[in-house]
Amino acid sequence: MSGKSKPTKLQGPKGTRDLYPTEVLKRRYIQNAWRDASLRCGFDEIEGPTFESTELYSVKSGEGILGELFQAYSGKSPNEVEQVQKTGRAPYALRPEFTPTLARMYAAHAKQLPRPCKWFTAGPYFRAERPQRGRLREFLQWNVDFLSDNNTPDGRAQADTETMLCCIAALENLGLTHNDCKLVAGHRGAMEHLARIQGISEERSQKWMQLIDSRPKMSREKFIDHALSQGFSEQDVAELEYTLQSLSILPPHEAATRLVDFMTQKMSVTIDKTASGIMQDIGTELESIIYRMSTQVPEEWFKLDLYIVRGLAYYTGTVFEALADGERAVAGGGRYDNLIELMGGPPTPAVGFAMGDVVLGNLLEDKGLMPEGAELMEAAARPQASIRPEAFVVPNGDEDNEPLVHTLVANLRRGVENEDWLSRGNRKPWHADRYRVRPLHARVSYKSTRNLGKLRADAEKQHAKFFVEIHADNKVEITDMDKRESITSDTHGSFHVDPSAENYVGRALSALC
């Protein structure tokens, strides 16, 4: 420094944040909620590098992402520098999203990884966009992905449901209710078929999906203008509206069946039989999702809205968003059955979503759900969810028990809130007396077997602490996997699946763990 010229004050780069002690705690509070939710839902934490080869993003992403990459190079070799100057493309890029890394990581070890593979990760991401409300150039994002090999309609539905429930679990952890925010799902696959029926070609489909995606943002007049400008006709829009409007007034499960009836009918006369077979599968899948959601979360949380298609090209099935008034989407995701293969991995159906800390933080502040002062310090240091699975729930014999497994697991993961806390006007999610039965890390087996020995082996492989069998009459038996002994009804009474029951199994488990 030359003495004469005074040092200029350096500002942080555009779109970045400096986090002082209080903000760090607020962010930790959010991260903890994410981690807790994913752990309890049986997802394992992974981490990838924060920068990747630029190539990784060009494979799948196309212009959209490439224009907004922060690029990097080491500067160690002259030809590297030359290449950057020539092509304008550096060999590395700060990651703008996690999915390509996930695909890469999965592909590299696909053969030795357990199936299904349930992974989550939270960390910083970078996009060279113009910052605005809810969007910065560096932000924290939580990614949750469910990769499986079960490609039946019901298998997909189970993965979709679990993934969406994990998203809801985090929102609930943070004190958000279905009055603040909802999970709204559509189905890209169904909409693609609908487009085919309408005579919209596969080449124009991506444009059509982006158009549909934009519908909620504008008036009908503007929407039609927009459609015309994209090369679609007023007739196209009218057909779309006719189909979807008649469905939107129906309860979700009826809407799903009606949609399928409508499309298979159309297809049987117009196109081919395999298409109508696929449509049947989509119908089964949608019905299963709707049924599963209805048994695992209060129904107000979940809405079907086929206008939700999301802009990204690679979605193939269910797509969903967590939506709150006055904010951009809090979370978004969907099923991407072809992407892993596209990235050089084995064919792997998958579903996942991402949630950023910026919009979520805005929402929490607006709703008065961000703790401050002493409460913030305590809230940010709350005990974390158990990494080790606390309960491994299986049905015993009776087929009728199987739906109960999912309901019980959902309840164990959610915990039971105290009456006192619930009836208190100024209750906050971080208050110590929130739970009567704390949320637990609960897992299920994805094996198709009913053989108890094999299920027990599965539980052992996952290092579960307690093995939970559901018997007839909603009675539950618990086995301590470490001590290899049954917790008998003599010492603890017989346990029940009903959270309101005095001998609720979750209460026993939370005491034991």
Added chain:
RNA sequence: GUGGCCAUAGUUCAGUCGGUAGAACGCCUGGUUGUGAUCCAGGAGGUCGCGGGUUCAAGUCCCGUUGGUCACCCCA
């Protein structure tokens, strides 16, 4: 990438028609009071984001630039 608004003390903001700087809170010092909470007195702290221009004179008007913010585009 396009457009609107904004930038003055540590913070939140006033600042009229162009006449070289103000409040509140916070901070520091002293005093009162049964704590460190109240009240009183005093004090420190500003190249008005940065760079040009117009003018006798610019926080104020003009141009540029950087940053913030909001909307569009886009959404991983």
